[in-house]
Amino acid sequence: MANLPENATLRRSLALGPAVLIVGAFMLVPVAIMGVYSFLEAKSFGGVTWSFSGDAYVQLFYERLLDDSLRLSSGYLIIIARSFFLALVATVSCLIVGFPVAWFIARRPLGQRNMWILLITIPFWTNQLVRTFAWIIILGRNGVIEAPFRWAGLLGEGETLGLMYSDFAIAVGLTYTFIPLMVLPIYASLEKLDFSLVEAGADLYSSRWETFSRIVIPLSKPGIVAGCLLVFIPSLGAFIQPDLLGGGKKLMLGTLVQFQFSTARNWPFGSAIAMILLAFVIAFLMLYARAARGAKAMEMRR
């Protein structure tokens, strides 16, 4: 301890040093490189040429015709819309499934709760790719779901329920992957909830639904909002689920980025999409921060 500097400011900077270094070197610098690349010109076989160009961003909304004139194109906008839609569906279904699970765990005796939390996190221990492939076996042709229909003669030869390679399959995959991120923060806020408040609600003539909507939901809101953000943001940029379960036909923003860097070899365009995705995420976080600040300010005023 004797070697530590006396100056508190210096000591604090030293303590923060490693974190600043990691965030700076491994997050800010790559994002900056991506930002710069998105304004450069693409080389034919990957990489970039160092001349400024806004083409990558133009390409998102327009297609360049042979005579170099631009025409409004909806192709990529549809992908953005689909990403938002599927991320929203995944968030809502995670919430519908996750809230009761979190409630169930929070109401277990103290000693049992950690075991249930462990069970929730177990899927995280295996590879995401493998877990997503498992859904192909469940949803696919002659899969676990279709087999009984086929056996009962409800599905003929060559017929399929068409569960796989659809928006539905992607939404199922996203929900499955991200549900622990919904359960954990909601559990954290429900665990702190004093159950006598629920009894007080019932005591004061509220039905189950009224107790839930007027007492449980408002008091677990921080957990619900955190869970929704934690599911929505990674769902928006997901690429494994749309790639495997959407069959590469139903593109999402994440798939598109991956495609630009691998197959299409258009680094500036890939960077531009990534930057747009980042802008959306930052916008969401700022809205959340403002809402949280607003709620706090209102509380102070009252």
Place this chain on the structure above:
Amino acid sequence: MPRTPEAATVTPLHSDMPSRPGTGAAPAIVLEDVRKTYGRGASAVQALRGISFEIRDNEFFTLLGPSGCGKTTLLRALAGFEHATGGTIRLFGQNIMDVSAHRRPVNTVFQHYALFPHMTVAENVAYGLRRLRRPADEIAAAVAETLRLVKMETFADRRPTQLSGGQQQRVALARALAPHPKVLLLDEPLSALDLKLRQAMRQELKQIQAKTGITFIFVTHDQDEALSMSDRIAVMSDGLVQQVGTPTEIYERPANRFVAGFVGDANFIKAAIMSRANTEVTCKTIGGLELRADGKKARAGQRDVTLFLRPEKVRLGAPGQGSVDGVVATLQYLGNACLMEVDIGEATPLLVSERIADVDQPRRAAGDRVGVKLDPRSLQVLEE
């Protein structure tokens, strides 16, 4: 969803109902062999083992007992938070065993208040009336009136977290009173307050009960609280009711050794009954003392009876002046009284509490020889 008709007929606060207990027509609550068992088989725990008694309308009724005696379980069964596993509970004649908590015209003041932290004081108090779909002007009037009743009208716009423990207590009381329940349940509401506040709140609770005319059922493990506030008390132990009676009956004429020992200090002397004349018996203690005592149901020849005596009922005088002489073994000076253990040759020394009322009263000291006067009317044979 239909609302309870009982809860719908709300009488205004400060109704001119008589404040004397036991004048209502039907008893507020009738318990018949109420049982509650947790778990099954060998590990089953019987929290309530057949509780039967009545609580009168407009009564301040206390459930008194040590922790784990079942008093809180009984209160929760009345509120509807626990489902009794046997027996019947009637509320003003209606069997409420299968009525869920939110339809019982009964409100609870919780031990740790359980105020809704995301609502203001006024919103908390209005909560029950809003769920009963009362008109807004009626709610506003009832909230203002109830807050005035508990002297919290200037705090209406505060949040519960901005209030002290005593203030939260008052809001919790107002919230439970606002819908004007038929019965108010109070679960050790004063236990989290400091001593001075607790004593002030006792008087206030009693006044509020008289003003509103609502039947109060108060749970506590504090005998002083029970004695000072209640019209009647049920002393509970081990899932059973040991005695139901007025504070005087409970303190002066305890039904058994548990009640005698739990409510106040007590001396217990083992003795055998020699003879009996009317209600007075003559007994012989193990130490060979011959004493006269009060024992209605005692029979001559009975062995191993327990005599009971409150420490403040013993009078001390000069040696040779009492029923027996003794030596002061230990002494605690309490300011207004002196608490002594006096050795009278029995198995355990006699606990004596002497009030210090006179300036020229003799000062006792350990080792003093004293004459111990035992009044036959205050020495009682306990029923087994």
